[in-house]
Amino acid sequence: MANTLTIAALASAEKMLNAALRYDPATRIGLARLEGKIIALQITTPGITVFIMPMDDELRLMGNWDGDVDTRITGSLLALAQLSQTEIHNLKDSGVTVLGDLSLLADMQKLVKNLDIDWEEMLSQFTGDIIGHHTAQLLRAKFGWAKDRAKNAQRLTSEFLTEELKTLPGKPELEDFYRQVDDLRLAVDRAAARVEKIIREKSNP
Amino acid sequence: MNDKKTTHFGFKEVPVDEKAERVAEVFHSVAAKYDVMNDLMSGGIHRLWKRFTIEASGVRAGHKVLDIAGGTGDLSYQFAKLVGASGQVILADINASMLGVGRDRLTDRGIAGNINFAQCDAQFLPFPDNTFDCITIAFGLRNVTDKDMALRSMQRVLKPGGRLLVLEFSKPQSEILSKIYDTYSFKVLPFMGKLVTNDAESYRYLAESIRMHPDQQTLKEMMDKAGFVRTEFHNMTGGIVALHKGIKP
Numbered sequence: 001m002a003n004t005l006t007i008a009a010l011a012s013a014e015k016m017l018n019a020a021l022r023y024d025p026a027t028r029i030g031l032a033r034l035e036g037k038i039i040a041l042q043i044t045t046p047g048i049t050v051f052i053m054p055m056d057d058e059l060r061l062m063g064n065w066d067g068d069v070d071t072r073i074t075g076s077l078l079a080l081a082q083l084s085q086t087e088i089h090n091l092k093d094s095g096v097t098v099l100g101d102l103s104l105l106a107d108m109q110k111l112v113k114n115l116d117i118d119w120e121e122m123l124s125q126f127t128g129d130i131i132g133h134h135t136a137q138l139l140r141a142k143f144g145w146a147k148d149r150a151k152n153a154q155r156l157t158s159e160f161l162t163e164e165l166k167t168l169p170g171k172p173e174l175e176d177f178y179r180q181v182d183d184l185r186l187a188v189d190r191a192a193a194r195v196e197k198i199i200r201e202k203s204n205p
Numbered sequence: 206m207n208d209k210k211t212t213h214f215g216f217k218e219v220p221v222d223e224k225a226e227r228v229a230e231v232f233h234s235v236a237a238k239y240d241v242m243n244d245l246m247s248g249g250i251h252r253l254w255k256r257f258t259i260e261a262s263g264v265r266a267g268h269k270v271l272d273i274a275g276g277t278g279d280l281s282y283q284f285a286k287l288v289g290a291s292g293q294v295i296l297a298d299i300n301a302s303m304l305g306v307g308r309d310r311l312t313d314r315g316i317a318g319n320i321n322f323a324q325c326d327a328q329f330l331p332f333p334d335n336t337f338d339c340i341t342i343a344f345g346l347r348n349v350t351d352k353d354m355a356l357r358s359m360q361r362v363l364k365p366g367g368r369l370l371v372l373e374f375s376k377p378q379s380e381i382l383s384k385i386y387d388t389y390s391f392k393v394l395p396f397m398g399k400l401v402t403n404d405a406e407s408y409r410y411l412a413e414s415i416r417m418h419p420d421q422q423t424l425k426e427m428m429d430k431a432g433f434v435r436t437e438f439h440n441m442t443g444g445i446v447a448l449h450k451g452i453k454p
Contacts, residue, residue: 004441007256008253011253035289056286064260067264
């Protein structure tokens with residue numbers, strides 16, 4: 001059943017996003033290369049699915065899509081937000097699952113990460129060049145600072161949890177644990193093979 | 206004795222061969238301000254209804270789409286962007302004034318190359334069999350004289366597996382909403398029509414024709430009868446509008 005409110009919310013989000021994209025020509029060119037692909041973003045908490053379709057040089061956000069999907073990404077809002085901002089080489093332990101065309105996801109991730117809105121161009125449309133330039137500089141500084149803080153906060157939180165509180169194991173401890181699990185698995189495999197060999201020898205003397 | 210076949214034109218009964226002419230008069234009269242009135246009458250919600258129709262269309266690059274009663278080109282604009290350079294959209298309308306407004310508007314918005322325009326009657330679509338991947342008719346079917354014939358004609362020109370989407374006013378699902386809607390349609394709507402287009406009569410016809418249009422289940426059965434399969438409908442805004450979907454087997 002169509003939810004008029006969801007459609008309205010997505011229409012507004014799409015309008016804002018495309019207005020912002022007008023001031024980032026590099027991303028627009030990148031989007032044009034993905035034209036016609038459909039990405040389903042299935043957010044588990046809260047339960048919403050958004051279908052993203054790059055179209056020409058803009059993005060279309062849809063609440064329903066009655067057709068084929070090229071890539072389906074499923075995960076919680078937090079896990080998906082992290083995926084968009086960090087360099088992840090495999091999705092293991094990321095809380096995100098992907099079905100379909102993985103290269104499309106990589107392309108989208110690259111576009112989101114490199115999003116660089118030309119605030120100056122956007123503002124000068126309304127304020128004129130001089131005020132636009134100064135305000136844009138201010139915005140750029142704030143935007144960069146916020147990005148830095150977000151990155152640092154993540155690092156500091158993880159250090160605090162592992163080193164100070166000792167509630168989470170550190171990376172070397174985890175790797176050692178994984179190695180032990182691997183060794184154990186190999187030992188079990190070898191034991192199983194030996195048992196099988198013995199059973200075979202007993203049944204065919 | 207007068208045994209001439211009649212059909213409804215709003216709440217009036219008119220001879221079958223007069224309906225198309227009368228509907229044409231209504232739309233000639235409202236064409237220039239059709240979009241303004243749509244926004245005003247629906248509070249802009251018609252854009253969301255059309256948006257849902259696009260989402261339900263499954264139209265992709267390279268598809269051929271026929272937008273019947275496409276009027277001022279709202280759906281065609283979106284379809285032209287979706288099908289890209291390798292696809293084709295045909296904006297069809299029986300009314301030359303509406304088609305003219307739609308063509309100018311699309312050209313002004315930079316849509317060209319993958320769009321064509323056709324003035325034609327939905328009952329006698331001038332296209333070969335199995336031509337289109339998707340056909341839409343938004344707020345148009347209720348104005349067609351013989352709806353069954355129009356549905357059969359659409360079924361003929363669709364490709365097997367292609368889908369028909371009918372977006373149309375329907376029957377509100379709640380009694381209270383129905384009462385509010387009636388007051389709005391018969392009191393407020395003609396008054397707004399008078400203010401904006403100086404034509405209360407045309408908007409009275411629009412309200413009446415909505416009441417005479419088959420309800421959700423009846424239209425679904427008509428689509429089944431015309432040869433569509435997997436027919437279904439989605440109510441929107443409490444059933445004031447419904448989107449019917451059917452597939453050509």
